Amino acid sequence: MRSPGDVSELARLFDEGIVAPENVIALVGKSEGTGLGKDTGREAADRAIKELVAARLGTTATDVGDRLCIVLSGGSPGVITPHVAVFTRTDDAGEPAVGEPRLVAGLAHSADILPEEIGRMGQITKVRAAVERALADAGVQDPADVHAVLVKAPSLSPESIADARRRGHDTVTHDVSIGPEGAICYSNDASALGVALALGEAADDDVHDTMVRRDYSVFSDVALTSSGGEKTHAEVLLLGNSTTSSSALRIGHRSMRSIIDGSAVAGALESAGVEVVGGDTLAASESLVYALAKMIMPGTSELNGRRITLLEDQVGYHVAKAMGGFLLASTTGLTEVFVSGGEQNSHQGPPDGNPLAVIVRPAS
Structure with missing residues (x-):
């Protein structure tokens, strides 16, 4: 564009x-x-x-x-x-499945998410239901075959906060920024927890209003969520593999363990069935079609035991995305990549880590 x-x-x-x-x-x-x-x-x-x-x-x-x-x-x-x-997506009537796990996609929209539900169980429950429908729409039987779930949900604005107040409700936050207590982070994390519940990555007893953006031991390894004022409900795109698919593509994932964990690219490629010889991800990326990642800012100002200033930087939000774009470009050669992020801490990916998925076109 x-x-x-x-x-x-x-x-x-x-x-x-x-x-x-x-x-x-x-x-x-x-x-x-x-x-x-x-x-x-x-x-x-x-x-x-x-x-x-x-x-x-x-x-x-x-x-x-x-x-x-x-x-x-x-x-x-x-x-x-x-x-x-x-x-x-097409219904390839008469086209036999290739017999190997190949890409399938499931689509679902949630019910409208009210301002007072954002960042709370109201949003989590509605996203969970949508992910469950997307799972069925994709025809995936085993949640372990899901490698990425993209969710775009509404965020709070001064107008929607005022709307909630007029109806006698309060919102999870009055901060409409992407700061640690901002509405964008609350919405993104509520969506991630909905994914985690739908895929069995989290137990019902572990997820409740007071743990959102507090207990990061509960997370989804495959959720890539974002939010914006242009949405009134959550839109879910679930990507996985199935032996019933006749697609030429396949998807795999491996979460980054830190914001500089480039080895996750090799891990994701191998998860998708691509051999990475000697760690050469550039050569292995000849089969790469698309890459998707989140770049969450770490919870502390230390990386590998040394102080960094990312959390103190006024433009750290954009720096995190730029780091993700550079990491993927340097390891795959692609600059047309989906890198969302900039939040500090998240239920997307493990603590201080980030979800990363790749879609490839296998040689055979």
Whole structure:
């Protein structure tokens, strides 16, 4: 995308018959902008995508928003290329499954999430139900075959906080920033806990209002969540593997154990069935189609026993995304990658770690 509202390349894919608009189920990508709850760049990209797809399907942008999953992460600092990745799905009647685990996708929307539910069990329960529907939609029987769950949910704004107050409700926070007590972090983490419950990564007794953004021993290894003011409900895209699929693609994951854990790229490639010889991820990435990661700022100002200033830096939020983009570019050669993040601590990935997934095209 050459600008936030540029969908000319997506139009070309439609015009040249490379992608059939009716087969599109999700659009995932990075837009230019602040990445905050109110991000005009992300909103412009979201609107342009919906309008183009709607025009090709002969429907409305509202209908497209109700039918598809659109997950855009705002802010493309450093070497991240603003882009959108198009996920399509067809019912290949007569096409035999390849017999090996291959990519499947499941799609679901949650019920509307009210401002007073954001960051609390109300959101967690609704996201959990949506993930369970996405699991069924993908036809995945074993949650262990799920390697990434993208969720885009609403965040709080001054307007939605005021709306809750008018109806006699309080919100989990009045801070609409991405700070440690900010609405974006609460929304992202509530979504992650919904994923964890749906996939059996967490027990019901472990998840409740008072542990959100407090007990980071409870987490999802595959949740990549974000939030924004343009959403009123959560949109879920679940990606996994199944032997019933006839796709040419496969997905794998391995969480980073720290914000500089480049070995996770090799681990994710190997999880997807790609041999990494001598740690050479660049060579192994010849089969790489797409990479997705979160970059959560660590909970302390130390890394490997040494002081860092990331948490004190006024632009640390963008620095974290830039670090993720550089890490993936340097290990895979790709700059069209999905890197969301900037939160401090999260239920996405293990403590001080980050989820990372890759989609590959196996040689055989």
